[in-house]
Amino acid sequence: MLPPEKLNKHAIANAFLRREYFVYYVFILTLLFFTVTLHDVSFFSVTNFMNVIRQTTPVTIMAIGLTFALAGGHIDLSIGAVVALAALVAALLLQMVPVPVAVIGALMVGVAVGLINGLLIEWLKVSSLLITLGTMGVITGVARQLTNLESVPIIEPSFNFVFGSGSFGPVSVLLLWTLGIAALGYLLLRKCRFGRHLLAVGGNEKGARAMGISTIKVRIMALVLASSAAALAGLLYAGRLHGARYTLGEADLLTVIAAVAIGGTSLFGGRASILGAVIGSWLMGLINNGLILSGFSTNEQMIARGVILVVAVAIGVKEQQK
Amino acid sequence: MTMRFLTIFLAFLASISAVSAAELRGPLGNPATPVSGIALSDSERQTIRQGGYKAALVWHGSSTWVNALTAGAKAAFDELGIRLVGQTDAQFDPAKQASDLENVMALEPDMILTLVIDGASVKSSFDKAVKAGAELVLLSNPISGYQPGREYVGIVTDDMQGMGVAAAELMAEAVPGGGNIGVIYHDADYFITNTRDRAFMNAIDSGEHGAFSVKAKRGFTKESETSSIASAMVLQYPMLEAVYVSWDAAAEGVIAGLRAAGRPDIKVITHDLGVNNLVDMAMGGNLYASVADRPYEIGYAMALLGAYGILDKPAPAFSVVGFDKVRRDSIAQVWQSTYHTPLPPLLQRALQQ
The missing domain is CATH 3.40.50.2300 (Response regulator)
Structure with missing residues (x-):
């Protein structure tokens, strides 16, 4: 039996090594590593960090949305496709209607896809993996069909400013979007009844049902949030690129899943962290940025990114098993 | 009338383009010839029109560029009374392209216009198409072991x-x-x-x-x-x-x-x-x-080359389209x-x- 002071030390050490803190340590270590190795190329500068934020924001927003779906025990593979469709819808609507209407129209794409996903999963009682794989195909096809693969430019300055290209001094509007959506996500998950119900449903569905929680409603809402966040990510891509094309978001799905998983959210429901998803996505962006600045070739970057991911996930899982 | 206009238009484009065809050589060392040299006489067009031929487009991917390519090919098909029976998009996957080809062969096309993603890995599928008598016209990429005038009619490419x-x-x-x-x-x-x-x-x-x-x-x-x-x-x-x-x-x-x-x-x-x-x-x-570059022009020329194959008319092995500075x-x-x-x-x- 350990003496009380030793027990205390163990408790403190265990608290610091908790799974949910893991992503922050990796983030800080990565930051320190690149700061030291890239001290001669302005890695540690406001400009570069703003670059990372700017490039990562759509992924961060999608990661926050996906956190809700995963918390409820579902995965949503259609989010990458929603990004492209929402961006194209916004770009097309902007040629006909005022900015707010176009934005609402694009966000409605996300709401509609989330509802369809949710209703199909809950009514058919089929795995979310399969249903969203199917809807991903449908949405990708619709996005390609919508403009016959042509990109659609956006020349509306107010839209471009608000949704990606604007900045206040050195601070990009995309940082404000990240902070705003992260705060909203945190409040929803941690401070609202919906968040508590969602975690209960994801952790123990039978128990949640026994407590009188409408598990179907909660899970559908989580999928609507995931899709709506993807639609917002589409708007942010469109604003930054001053246009939309059917390929937007197609490469993001795996990055988003990795960011959420590294951030401490369980892929099987019941445990979720909004802040972890944000830091997880920033970590992915930071690694990407650091590797490019390091002058690695594309192949070397892929290898390094893969190794870092495997190590990060492996350490995280080990910690969880303890 | 449309045909005459297109012929004049293509000749005009060829004359103003910055084609450096003389410097280019095809995969088998064949000299590059400007695409403007590909043309059919009125009687050859008549023969094709009366034949009721069928064509398939076995593309590598899809994009606005491929759309223009297809539009060019379709314009020529319309002029020549050729029916487009199948069009596929391999999404840059050689295995999918092999399956696509096998699928369109069920429609028995007389000509196949294609950009082969990987000439080595899809060769066996193309062998079957050649054996079935389809006239192959290639875009840019060759197929290993294939000879112009034997397995395929010709290659059309960008400069x-x-x-x-x-x-x-x-x-x-x-x-x-x-x-x-x-x-x-x-x-x-x-x-x-x-x-x-x-x-x-x-x-x-x-x-x-x-x-x-x-x-x-x-x-x-x-x-x-x-x-x-x-x-x-x-x-x-x-x-x-x-x-x-x-x-x-x-x-x-x-x-x-x-x-x-x-x-x-x-x-x-x-x-x-x-x-x-x-x-x-x-x-x-x-x-x-x-x-x-000019994808529409490429598609149009490829379709004409397909007709060359049907007519057994000697075709340029390696044709090049021009480009424009924008x-x-x-x-x-x-x-x-x-x-x-x-x-x-x-x-x-x-x-x-």
Whole structure:
């Protein structure tokens, strides 16, 4: 039996090594590593960090949305496709209607896809993996069909400013979007009844049902949030690129899943962290940025990114098993 | 009437284009001939029309470029009374292309127009098509062991070498006398982009276009990567005056990165035509110029070559289409010769500003 002071030390050490803190340590270590190795190329500068934020924001927003779906025990593979469709819808609507209407129209794409996903999963009682794989195909096809693969430019300055290209001094509007959506996500998950119900449903569905929680409603809402966040990510891509094309978001799905998983959210429901998803996505962006600045070739970057991911996930899982 | 107009139009394009066909050779060393030499007489057209032939398009991917290619082929099919029975998109997957080919063969096409993704891995599927008597017309990429006039009718391709050199000439216009530049190239084994990128680099390195110093050279595999690369490049090398990037959609990310870095002074040179970037060019943004090929013309010529095969008419083994340099003042004209569609309204508006 350990003496009380030793027990205390163990408790403190265990608290610091908790799974949910893991992503922050990796983030800080990565930051320190690149700061030291890239001290001669302005890695540690406001400009570069703003670059990372700017490039990562759509992924961060999608990661926050996906956190809700995963918390409820579902995965949503259609989010990458929603990004492209929402961006194209916004770009097309902007040629006909005022900015707010176009934005609402694009966000409605996300709401509609989330509802369809949710209703199909809950009514058919089929795995979310399969249903969203199917809807991903449908949405990708619709996005390609919508403009016959042509990109659609956006020349509306107010839209471009608000949704990606604007900045206040050195601070990009995309940082404000990240902070705003992260705060909203945190409040929803941690401070609202919906968040508590969602975690209960994801952790123990039978128990949640026994407590009188409408598990179907909660899970559908989580999928609507995931899709709506993807639609917002589409708007942010469109604003930054001053246009939309059917390929937007197609490469993001795996990055988003990795960011959420590294951030401490369980892929099987019941445990979720909004802040972890944000830091997880920033970590992915930071690694990407650091590797490019390091002058690695594309192949070397892929290898390094893969190794870092495997190590990060492996350490995280080990910690969880303890 | 339409046929005559098209023939005159193609001849006109060939005459004004910057084809450097004399320098190009096909995969078997065949000399390159301008695509304007491909034509059918009235009696040959009549023969084809009466034959009730069928065609299939077995493409490598889908894009606005492929759409224009298809439109060109369809225009020729319509003139010749050829029925298009199948069209496929392999999504850059050789295995899918092999399946696609097997599927369209069930429709018994008399000619197949295709861009083969990997000539080695799809060969056995194409062997079956050749055995079944279909006339093969290839776009750019050869199939190992195949001979023109035996397994396939001919190859039609871009003047990739010429396009790379033209990009270097535009770079010299954007930064007169030379200067510090960045290069963002396609880091994947893909014949068309690799040849253009290499030709650009060779032309820049030759020093014929000015004293250029390539400060940074980075590769990309996905279009979505170029924004991060451009941002990092400008951060590391703020002295850059221009950036070359392999193609239009990849240039969108570069331009977004330069905008975010507050560097409207850095000029971008690329290949191909996309509306988003042309709007940027029209509005005086980062995109200085582009080099565009003529997919519609390629599709049209490929269809005619298919007819050569049916008629057993000796065909040029390796034909090359021209390209155009696109600057702000030539956007409307080049758009027409590239896509044969009206200029998008938003682009028209941007040009009027």
